[in-house]
Amino acid sequence: MSSHILSLLIFIPAAGALLMLIGHRFISSNGNSEDSGKTAVFHKWIAVIFTGLQLFLSIWLWVNYVPGGGIQYQEHHAWIQSFNIEYFLGVDGLSLPLIVLTALLSFIGVVSSWNIKKSVLGYFSLLLLLDTAMMGVFCSLDFFLFYVFWELMLLPMYFLIGIWGGPQRMYAAIKFFLYTLLGSVLMLLAMLALYFYTEPHTFNLIAMIQSGAAIRDTFWGMDIRMLIFVALFIGFAIKVPIVPFHTWLPLAHVEAPTAVSVILAGVLLKMGTYGLLRINYPLLPDQVYIFAWSIALLGVINIIWGALNAIAQIDLKKMVAYSSVSHMGYVLLGMAAVVSTSAAGSQAGINGAVMQMFNHGTITAMLFLLVGIIYEKVHHRYIFFPKDYKDPALAGKLAFGGLAGQLPVYSGFVALAFFAGLGLPALSGFISEAMCFIGGFSIFRTLTIIGTLGILLNAIYFLRSYMHIFLGPVSNAYEGLKDMNGRELLTIVPLAIIVIALGVYPRLMLDVISPTMNSLIKLVQDMALMVGIN
Amino acid sequence: MSNFSSIAFYLPELLLVLTILAVIVVDLIPGLKRFNWIIALAGIIFTGILLYGDYGVSESLYMGTIAADPFAHYFKWIFLIAGFFTILVSRHTHSLRDADLPEYNALLLIVVFGLFLMASATNLVTVYLGIETVSLPSYILAGILKNDRKSNEASLKYVIFGAFSSGLMIYGFSWLYGLTGSMSLSGIQQGLAGVQEPLALYMAILLVLAGFGYKISMVPFHFWTPDVYEGSPTPVTGFLSVAPKAAGFAVLMRFFYSVFTTGSMTPVAGVDWLTLIALLSAVTMTFGNLIALQQDNVKRMLAFSSIAHAGYMLMALSILSPDAIRAVMIYLTMYLFMNMGAFFMVIFAENQLDAHTVEDWKGLGRKAPFLGALTVILMMSLTGLPPSAGFVGKLYLFAVVIAGKKFYWLAIVGVLNSVVSLFYYFRIVKAMWLFNPADTKPVKAGGVITLSILLFTIPALLLGIYWTPIINLIDKSIGF
Structure with missing residues (x-):
């Protein structure tokens, strides 16, 4: 089993989706496509069981992973021989946290979607298909396989936003699709260019690390390495999303159902930075040196721009969406620190970046889940009602107030999530953000100092919205609201535990990721020397 | 290869011709009329079986005017599959209920035969014959819904654009013949090696490209495409969008690679x-x-x-x-x-x-x-x-x-x-x-x-x- 564990991780959800489709025919009494109560229960439990199994396997993988042991649990099979495409899977310290994150958030996503009414079969089978694609991206070590999974994600996401989303769902779905496809087709070209420039031609990302160093060519006076780097970078930047490619994100988040927002912010955004670390960094290290300052600058822009936008929002979900833009900026700043001349600086930066990817995944998932819970209760999520609200008596007024008294448990968890989001010490976000800043400061002083303003800005919108919603005079509009139920607690509590545990004892995570990331730093710095930069 | 011994390698096409004749004849016998589509489909299946037997053959037939080579062989499968399913699906298309199906099936089979010819032509005359054998029945197929204005319009537009492009192409052929004195593709290639007028050659290439471009609906020879596709009965549209396009590419590739390319994979005469x-x-x-x-x-x-x-x-x-x-x-x-x-x-x-x-x-x-x-x-x-x-x-x-x-x-x-x-x-x-x-x-x-x-x-x-x-x-x- 151990040698096929990654395949299992990837295809267990897909098997679940298949089982749903087959089972549907047998269980639905009249054989038609509409859901009866019985089939809905069946689909929900299949989804829970299969994502639960995947989560269990991913934890098993975490426990059995040997830090510093290189790439483990490899699977290597020929796929299309004439094109040297391989089915090549493996896990290392960079992908492991994200694999666990994917499994965890998929499970939580399924549990949090328990109240879905519309086409239960379609919803859960697409969610599981999405799960398969995401897991595939993180496990693949063959560029082609990586690309296939990367693209496979788009289709279920399109439908999940487009069918189960909010009022503007169709526009949001196609905008998401077009943006990300634009990025990935550029990636396709870069992938083919890498394939044809390496000798022997290969898509194997590990083999490319060695052969990629030999790529030398110019096109219309531009270095081909730079062109490849930029094409890949734009592809990944759209996913992160890096300002100015971020405009799809708030829209998609606001329109998507809660579980999809959780997965979108928790997992999909990480793929952008994961791709940069997995592909751009080891394959084109000299370009990393050339672009490091730009990446840091973009990171700082993300931090500030995302936070300023979040401050301006009156829709709680939109605020959280923009906070994601801001938080991904920390990752970029940390990543840029790979070029730092001080070993401590570069290690803090890169390890902090990977840790921030995981931490942001858990924190933002909490935030979106909590927003989803209040939305289910009161069917809106405004901090202030907009000026053109349908009820003119309420327009522009404060929407909530004093909820803390009514919903003590809920407001407690919101406080935890908000504090984690703004980087309060002893919560996980603080550690990774601090590490990113330490890394950044060791080489980009001015930029990092500007970036730290982001912490302040983050505090503004989190604290202010907390004040408006939970503190102050009690609003009478929401009599008889119930506090969180058991199912909702089941989705929030594990994330809360992780947030606190990693905040108090970050070595749990750092020990796993740092051997891989430190060797990546060494690789980038050595290769850059070899290629002749620096 | 001589004309007579070529027949052994031309059996699939001959069977197609027989099928066409059979469909037309059966249409005249009242009791058998409704079987014409079965005959058409069976004809395609048996053509496929004969074609399968020709796998791996590489011969130049009919004194070098037609090639039975793996390249053409591959394309013929595309035409057969497209033709088979078009005939099958047409029977279940409501808009074709009033159309004359025997005529329709026979025309489709003629197109398939023409496509075979296009894919295997290695001589200016056979190239032209192939293209016209495809085009003429296609004009009728596009307009087969006699009482449908759009279908009629499609047919007329198709004829006008088709005739125009064919004219340009055949004019280009005449330039090639004038430059080299040969009709066969290989002969032209050899002749072109000594041509000193790149401008004349460029002219010929442009004109030939017009003819092929029309078949694959390449801009600026695409103007017929939207109206013909919209007006034709849908099975015909599906067929036209795939099979003649494939044949167009087959003839384009064969022509450009064996005429306008020298043996060392460079464009001929620096054009x-x-x-x-x-x-x-x-x-x-x-x-x-x-x-x-x-x-x-x-x-x-x-x-x-x-x-x-x-x-x-x-x-x-x-x-x-x-x-x-x-x-x-x-x-x-x-x-x-x-x-x-x-x-x-x-x-x-x-x-x-x-x-x-x-x-x-x-x-x-x-x-x-x-x-x-x-x-x-x-x-x-x-x-x-x-x-x-x-x-x-x-x-x-x-x-x-x-x-x-x-x-x-x-x-x-x-x-x-x-x-x-x-x-x-x-x-x-x-x-x-x-x-x-x-x-x-x-x-x-x-x-x-x-x-x-x-x-x-x-x-x-x-x-x-x-x-x-x-x-x-x-x-x-x-x-x-």
Whole structure:
């Protein structure tokens, strides 16, 4: 089993989706496509069981992973021989946290979607298909396989936003699709260019690390390495999303159902930075040196721009969406620190970046889940009602107030999530953000100092919205609201535990990721020397 | 090879001719009239069996005017599959109920015969004969709905544009003959080696390209495409969008690689027709996609998108290498399945809902979930998203351009066009799935059309996951 564990991780959800489709025919009494109560229960439990199994396997993988042991649990099979495409899977310290994150958030996503009414079969089978694609991206070590999974994600996401989303769902779905496809087709070209420039031609990302160093060519006076780097970078930047490619994100988040927002912010955004670390960094290290300052600058822009936008929002979900833009900026700043001349600086930066990817995944998932819970209760999520609200008596007024008294448990968890989001010490976000800043400061002083303003800005919108919603005079509009139920607690509590545990004892995570990331730093710095930069 | 001994290698075509005659004769006998489609289908199946027997043959027939080579052999399979399913599906197309089916089947078979000729022609005369044998019955097929104004218009436009392009092409042939004094492709190639007038040669290339460009609906010879595709009965549209286009590419590749290319894979006499093809490719796909964006009629949208697909394939031909031929053949194979599958779905929608515009398709996915899911796969494939056949096709096309290291800009234009095409292909998906049906009128899936859609969707998906067998087959079929 151990040698096929990654395949299992990837295809267990897909098997679940298949089982749903087959089972549907047998269980639905009249054989038609509409859901009866019985089939809905069946689909929900299949989804829970299969994502639960995947989560269990991913934890098993975490426990059995040997830090510093290189790439483990490899699977290597020929796929299309004439094109040297391989089915090549493996896990290392960079992908492991994200694999666990994917499994965890998929499970939580399924549990949090328990109240879905519309086409239960379609919803859960697409969610599981999405799960398969995401897991595939993180496990693949063959560029082609990586690309296939990367693209496979788009289709279920399109439908999940487009069918189960909010009022503007169709526009949001196609905008998401077009943006990300634009990025990935550029990636396709870069992938083919890498394939044809390496000798022997290969898509194997590990083999490319060695052969990629030999790529030398110019096109219309531009270095081909730079062109490849930029094409890949734009592809990944759209996913992160890096300002100015971020405009799809708030829209998609606001329109998507809660579980999809959780997965979108928790997992999909990480793929952008994961791709940069997995592909751009080891394959084109000299370009990393050339672009490091730009990446840091973009990171700082993300931090500030995302936070300023979040401050301006009156829709709680939109605020959280923009906070994601801001938080991904920390990752970029940390990543840029790979070029730092001080070993401590570069290690803090890169390890902090990977840790921030995981931490942001858990924190933002909490935030979106909590927003989803209040939305289910009161069917809106405004901090202030907009000026053109349908009820003119309420327009522009404060929407909530004093909820803390009514919903003590809920407001407690919101406080935890908000504090984690703004980087309060002893919560996980603080550690990774601090590490990113330490890394950044060791080489980009001015930029990092500007970036730290982001912490302040983050505090503004989190604290202010907390004040408006939970503190102050009690609003009478929401009599008889119930506090969180058991199912909702089941989705929030594990994330809360992780947030606190990693905040108090970050070595749990750092020990796993740092051997891989430190060797990546060494690789980038050595290769850059070899290629002749620096 | 002499005329007489050639017959042994020309049996598939001869059987096709016999089938055509049989269909016409059976039509005259009252009691047997309704069997004509069975005869037509059986004729195609037996042609396929004979064709299978010719696998691996590489001979020059009829004194060097026709080649029975692996290249032509591969294309013949595409024509047979397209022809078979077109005849099958036509019987179940409601709009064709009043049309004269025996006549229709005979005409379709004649087109298939002409396509065979096009793919295997190695002489200016046979090239022209092949193209005309395809064109003339196509004009009638486009107008076979005698009482439908659009069908009549389609036919007339087709004739006028077809005649015009043929005229240009044959004028180009006369330049080639004048320059070299030879009618056979190999003779012309040898003759051109000594030609000192690049301008005259350039003229000939342009004129010949006009004729072939018309068949593959390349901009600026595409003007007939949207109206003909919209006006023709839908099975004919599906057939025209795939089979003659494939034949057009076959003859284009054979002609350009064996006439305008020297043995060392460089353009003849320094005439840089590769850049010309690159430019035409960029214009063709951009134009097709941008206009397709604005279409509401599904057939018209697919027509413009087929122009774009021709542009994608031309992209590979801007690089001179065997890989380019291979890539186009792969793409055509994938295109056969995904595009004809999409047209079968259009027939289904027309039959069941009388649906013509994207608007009419609203909620179709909810009414017929199985077919709706298949359509998603087909649209995904046409857009070129993995894992689908269309993606693999595009992968090979882009691979040729990137490996050529010459037209990177063309590759970028190509991928941007793919993104644009997503928008209109997914308008169909959006209409089918993201809207609720306007009424509860039931939709009956099942029967021949559903089965045909399924049969074409399976390869459109599976060939995107594992395509080694097709590659192996095509690698054996590249030799002229």
